[in-house]
Amino acid sequence: MADPSSYRPKPGQIPDSPGVYKFRDEHRRVIYVGKAKNLRQRVANYFQDLANLHPRTRTMVTTAASVEWTVVSTEVEALQLEYSWIKEFDPRFNVKYRDDKSYPYLAVTLNEEFPRVQVMRGAKKKGVRYFGPYGHAWAIRETVDLMLRVFPVRTCSAGVFKNAARTGRPCLLGYIGKCSAPCVGRVTPEEHRELAEDFCDFMAGRTGTYIRRLEKDMMQAAEEMEYERAARLRDDAEALKRAMEKSAVVLADATDADLIAVAEDELEAALQIFHVRGGRVRGQRGWVTDKVEAVDTSGLVEHALQQLYGEERGDAVPKEVLVPALPEDAEAVSQWLAERRGSQVSLRIPQRGDKKDLMATVQRNAQQALGLHKTKRASDLTTRSRALEEIAEALGLDTAPLRIECYDISHLQGDDVVASMVVFEDGLARKSEYRRFQIKGFEGQDDVRSMHEVIGRRFKRYLQEKERTGEWEEQPPAAAPAAGPAPTGPVPAVAEDAEPREDDGRPKRFAYPPQLVVVDGGQPQVAAAKRALDELGIDDIAVCGLAKRLEEVWLPDDDDPVVLPRSSEGLYLLQRVRDEAHRFAITYQRAKRAKRIRTSPLDDVSGLGETRKQALIKHFGSVKKLRQATIDEICEVPGIGRRTAESVAAALASTAPAAPAVNTATGEIIEEDDGGNS
DSSP: OOOGGGSOOOTTOSOSSOEEEEEEOTTSOEEEEEEESSHHHHHHGGGSOGGGSOHHHHHHHHHOOEEEEEEOSSHHHHHHHHHHHHHHHOOTTSOOOEESSOOOEEEEOTTSSSOBEEEEOSSOOTTOEEEOOOSOHHHHHHHHHHHTTTSOOBOSOHHHHHHHHHHTOOOHHHHTTSSOOGGGTSSOHHHHHHHHHHHHHHHTTOOHHHHHHHHHHHHHHHHTTOHHHHHHHHHHHHHHHHHHHTSOBOSOTTOOEEEEEEEEOSSEEEEEEEEEETTEEEEEEEEEEEOOSOOOHHHHHHHHHHHHHTTOOGGGSOSEEEOSSOOTTHHHHHHHHHHHHTSOOEEEOOOSHHHHHHHHHHHHHHHHHHHHHHHHOTTOHHHHHHHHHHHHHHHTOSSOOSEEEEEEEEEETTEEEEEEEEEEETTEEOGGGOEEEEOOSOOSOOHHHHHHHHHHHHHHHHHHHHHHTTOSOOOOTTOOOOSSOOOOSOOOOOOTTOOOOOOSOOOOTTOSOOSEEEEESSHHHHHHHHHHHHHTTOOSSEEEEEETTTTEEEOTTOSSOBOOOTTOHHHHHHHHHHHHHHHHHHHHHHHHHHHHHTOOGGGGSTTOOHHHHHHHHHHHSSHHHHHHSOHHHHHTSTTOOHHHHHHHHHHHHHTOOSSOEEOTTTOOEEOOOSSSOO
């Protein structure tokens, strides 16, 4: 735990201009990003008496080891830079909303020559028009099915489209009139694009024009006694009306607005967003977050606006944004939204009428979402904190292990030996920092030796990273020792021409040490891990093992295990960490084994391409029979000369199995007749 006074800026050093500031921890990782109208006033608030700070703010400033800032010209620039840095550095003490589901959108790929209507999830792509999000993909498909009667836009994949163009025959939708069949030239690219743009206009809320036009054409066809055409136009109009009915009218016809509501308690907050376009609710989504920083409702709203519109442009930002509380810098946020839309955006709290009533509905959805999240979440913030405290108490640690790394060894009867490293921070999986290892030091099955190698390689990389980034400074031989505890481990000198220190705050491979290393296994594995750390001079990282048989926790040099109660949250967290490491290791091992099995001894024959390999297998039936063939028999295969045949025979002879493979479960001899595998 750091003392904030040790890195407090000197009086007058901080400018009184708008800007963005970053707090970094001892490993130079950015842990918090904030903005301010006046940097001097805002940053100084963090360095008051710790007793006066909010508990979460107190945790942040005592975790940090330095603070720095960047001056900007306006508050709008500060808002944009803050958003960019939060997205880039992923600071652990900033509020970060996470979608409670992956919402599907109705997308029109206007960036293609023949635009396609389809369901899309995930990140938005440039040149694609999106509508939604929808609660369910089937709701999108029902809407599209109704609208294809009037706007027969392509919905097929690129492969189906190309195949239809090649054969000159459209798919079923083309035959029943729900696709204009541009693949076979029934419409020109320009006509098809016009259909796609009309489809987008209708989905954007400009519905009255099309329905009135269809009804006018229907009446005209009836007057001209073209009754079949009139009936078809009548059905088209009804289909569009049914598509419109799926989105109830809630506001005035021309209203484009997003309504944001917040439900919160001391630990978490839930947001609900209703997207209203053309007076109808076109989409809904929800976010949840841990309140890892001291933030009120206005702060939660500001973070939500940044995440919601940070990547959007044009009409994706609505004319109105209705919120339960205005951000602290409401004028700057409104200006930022206007710049992204390209026109004025109204950011306000609804006071009366239909908009206030709809906001109450959104608020009820937010309250229900928070309640549901609380009941479904097995490892909420309180539970995770209790689990970490129980682990610290059981293992005799000074502080709760905020970063835990777990290692597991996986193999199949001594083959394809691999290891996994998984990372949990604050009790939650940090999948971006998972790592995989291949055992390189020896061959065969030896879990203890494998664990020693993996731990040694991981923490050797950690020490190299510390040296490379300059966390160790060259110590003159005669220098007096500095105040405070001496650093653990070797202290290598840093050459003058060493690589410049990277202090951008981005996560680096193996750059951050855990407070606790967990290994999957008992006393032998724990001893091997501890020995690897001792050999590197690292003595400030705790080690334990979790044995599967009785779920016992083993510590180095202890003859008896630590037994945690079965109902312990600490044991539950260790089990989840161990099981995740096992899952990650066995997934890698299976993939590696599958890749090895797919290889063939013919792959090593120089000049033997895929076509001639297939010809050999087809001629002889299997690698086993090919291995038994003579050189003259191999030469009988079309395209195989004598030199190539000799190379094939030599390659197969060098990889011949020493003994037949045996199924250990049944005792049966496994015949090698798999058509190219060996």
